[in-house]
Amino acid sequence: MPAVSPGAGSHPAGGPRPADGRRGFPDGEARGRRGRPDTDAGRSYYGQPVLNPPTWAALDIAGYLFLGGLAGGSSALAAATEAKGIEGLGRPLRMGAAGAIGLSLVALVHDLGRPGRFYNMLRVFKPSSPMSVGSWILSVYGPAAIAAAVLDVVPLPGPLASARRPLQKAASVTAGLIGPVVTTYTGVLVADTAVPAWHGGYREMPFLFAGSAGSASGGLGLLTVPPMRAAPARRLAVTGAVAELTALRVMKARMGLPAETYDQGRAGRLMKAAETLTVAGTTGAVVGRRSRLASAAAGACLLAGSALTRFGVFQAGVQSAEDPRYTVEPQRARLAARPGSPSA
Amino acid sequence: MVATDAGWADSGPRMGFFTDTSVCIGCKACEVACKEWNHVPDDGLRFSGFSYDNSWGLGADTWRHVAFIEQRHPAPGAGDGLPAGDGLPAAGGELRWLMSSDVCKHCTRAACLDVCPTGALFRTEFGTVVVQSDVCNGCGYCVPACPYGVIDQRKEDGRVWKCTLCYDRLKVGMEPACAKACPTRSIQFGELDVLRAEAADRVEVLHRRGVAGARLYGDDPGDGVGGTGAFFLLLDEPEVYGLPPEPVVTTRDLPSMWKRAAVAALALAATVVAAAR
Ligand code: SF4
Numbered sequence: 001m002p003a004v005s006p007g008a009g010s011h012p013a014g015g016p017r018p019a020d021g022r023r024g025f026p027d028g029e030a031r032g033r034r035g036r037p038d039t040d041a042g043r044s045y046y047g048q049p050v051l052n053p054p055t056w057a058a059l060d061i062a063g064y065l066f067l068g069g070l071a072g073g074s075s076a077l078a079a080a081t082e083a084k085g086i087e088g089l090g091r092p093l094r095m096g097a098a099g100a101i102g103l104s105l106v107a108l109v110h111d112l113g114r115p116g117r118f119y120n121m122l123r124v125f126k127p128s129s130p131m132s133v134g135s136w137i138l139s140v141y142g143p144a145a146i147a148a149a150v151l152d153v154v155p156l157p158g159p160l161a162s163a164r165r166p167l168q169k170a171a172s173v174t175a176g177l178i179g180p181v182v183t184t185y186t187g188v189l190v191a192d193t194a195v196p197a198w199h200g201g202y203r204e205m206p207f208l209f210a211g212s213a214g215s216a217s218g219g220l221g222l223l224t225v226p227p228m229r230a231a232p233a234r235r236l237a238v239t240g241a242v243a244e245l246t247a248l249r250v251m252k253a254r255m256g257l258p259a260e261t262y263d264q265g266r267a268g269r270l271m272k273a274a275e276t277l278t279v280a281g282t283t284g285a286v287v288g289r290r291s292r293l294a295s296a297a298a299g300a301c302l303l304a305g306s307a308l309t310r311f312g313v314f315q316a317g318v319q320s321a322e323d324p325r326y327t328v329e330p331q332r333a334r335l336a337a338r339p340g341s342p343s344a
Numbered sequence: 345m346v347a348t349d350a351g352w353a354d355s356g357p358r359m360g361f362f363t364d365t366s367v368c369i370g371c372k373a374c375e376v377a378c379k380e381w382n383h384v385p386d387d388g389l390r391f392s393g394f395s396y397d398n399s400w401g402l403g404a405d406t407w408r409h410v411a412f413i414e415q416r417h418p419a420p421g422a423g424d425g426l427p428a429g430d431g432l433p434a435a436g437g438e439l440r441w442l443m444s445s446d447v448c449k450h451c452t453r454a455a456c457l458d459v460c461p462t463g464a465l466f467r468t469e470f471g472t473v474v475v476q477s478d479v480c481n482g483c484g485y486c487v488p489a490c491p492y493g494v495i496d497q498r499k500e501d502g503r504v505w506k507c508t509l510c511y512d513r514l515k516v517g518m519e520p521a522c523a524k525a526c527p528t529r530s531i532q533f534g535e536l537d538v539l540r541a542e543a544a545d546r547v548e549v550l551h552r553r554g555v556a557g558a559r560l561y562g563d564d565p566g567d568g569v570g571g572t573g574a575f576f577l578l579l580d581e582p583e584v585y586g587l588p589p590e591p592v593v594t595t596r597d598l599p600s601m602w603k604r605a606a607v608a609a610l611a612l613a614a615t616v617v618a619a620a621r
């Protein structure tokens with residue numbers, strides 16, 4: 001008999017399918033909806049997801065989305081302020097970029113399970129794979145960002161001593177030029193999947209990520225440099241935060257049904273907290289621009305806001321993949337809109 | 345065609361599966377044969393409560409999955425052939441038991457293959473899509489890329505696994521294990537063009553017999569994935585079987601995505617330059 005009373009027929013643990021298999025009831029929400037006559041009953045196979053949800057660990061991948069954005073934006077701002085002879089921001093931002101990209105690489109390797117596996121990324125160059133393109137971008141950007149920071153403080157031995165400054169400058173400029181690309185390609189990375197809340201936002205995701213990166217790297221400047229010297233960071237932070245909030249709004253408005261995952265459950269809580277922090281940070285950056293403490297606090301809020309945005313986007317994607325409605329209903333709507341469709 | 349596009353000079357015709365669910369009896373011989381031949385590990389024996397289904401869906405350790413749906417047909421009051429209410433047969437209509445053996449679709453435009461950064465996923469000379477497990481680095485990108493929820497990661501080794509359409513058997517001129525084991529010829533293996541023609545005839549026969557709900561799924565080269573190498577004859581809407589009604593390969597939008605990423609990067613660079621004063 002099709003024993004589909006919620007919970008009763010699921011495996012003994014009653015929750016999601018155990019780690020060795022991934023179908024099952026993702027969370028209480030989807031389980032509650034299962035079998036309700038007015039919603040998706042008959043529109044799905046026992047409420048099971050159509051897609052296999054991402055296997056990535058949030059800490060690794062959402063963490064990387066944030067750190068990569070922070071690094072790319074910081075490298076760009078460091079290089080730009082130095083090119084214009086503005087003092088103070090260059091060094092802390094370069095350090096931040098190197099630290100962030102270093103941590104990113106750790107996160108990415110951790111996600112693969114074994115360090116040696118990263119080499120396979122550079123086995124081929126595939127323009128059809130955003131992850132392949134990204135690996136090549138990182139293989140240039142990462143060393144450049146790290147060299148720019150290290151050569152800034154570590155003296156080179158003997159004959160190389162005189163080469164240190166030019167090398168450092170070249171590395172810094174290279175990282176600054178590639179930095180913006182590091183922040184936006186990840187928007188393509190997540191959007192080029194069947195995950196409804198990610199692919200549904202493919203038009204806006206790169207702008208959302210660029211804004212979030214600007215907000216985070218500007219925030220890092222506010223946190224580490226006295227307010228008098230942090231004006232460029234403040235401008236970038238505010239513009240970035242406004243861009244981030246706007247892009248998110250536009251994305252949700254155009255996405256249709258899966259957009260609601262950004263307001264529900266854990267994703268909803270993360271996005272709400274991110275918005276609060278970003279708005280608070282932006283306000284603090286402007287209002288508290290004469291106070292060291294207020295500026296630093298604003299910077300910290302912006303960094304946290306950017307991080308939570310990435311975790312929220314990640315989580316919304318997972319939630320949208322776990323509920324078959326978000327896959328089926330937009331596709332149904334597309335079919336119905338097709339002229340002369342028999343299944344309309 | 346797909347094989348020559350992928351660089352095979354002397355490929356034969358494209359091979360595929362036609363799964364005619366109207367004759368499936370739910371014996372699961374295909375699931376068992378697949379496991380045996382391909383040494384697919386245990387996928388956990390957990391009671392699902394989904395009629396006679398105990399393998400839940402396709403995944404790293406389930407390469408053939410037989411779906412079971414019990415429904416009243418026509419559904420009382422609904423009139424659209426969908427099961428009523430919570431899926432429990434209500435009054436009215438006749439009890440009908442749908443069974444369907446699902447498998448990797450071996451898409452013409454395969455998202456998994458497109459996004460794989462290592463080249464582990466490749467197109468064979470038979471036009472099928474296969475993972476080379478010695479190249480896969482477990483990045484997991486193909487998992488959310490597949491619009492059908494087929495390919496998945498095996499937790500123990502981090503790599504991904506799915507149906508190979510028995511690449512090893514095909515190489516020596518044998519048919520895939522599942523098709524060989526299927527007692528009703530619900531799973532048919534052969535040249536894709538031939539299968540498509542036969543399937544079209546079969547739908548016509550069913551329609552003449554009054555099975556109005558019979559329809560082909562994945563046979564259209566004009567669909568969002570360019571047609572599938574494994575296609576189906578279904579008796580109800582695809583989503584009833586857990587299949588997406590109108591899947592697309594998202595790499596279709598990739599050029600536009602790259603353009604937007606470039607514009608966004610330039611906008612960020614311009615903002616940074618403008619801010620640095
Ligand atoms: S069904 Fe999924 S796993 Fe199979 S070829 Fe298509 S995209 Fe790849």
Ligand code: SF4
Nearest residue numbers: 460480481483484486
């Ligand atoms: S998990 Fe393996 S097969 Fe899948 S995209 Fe990554 S390298 Fe390719």
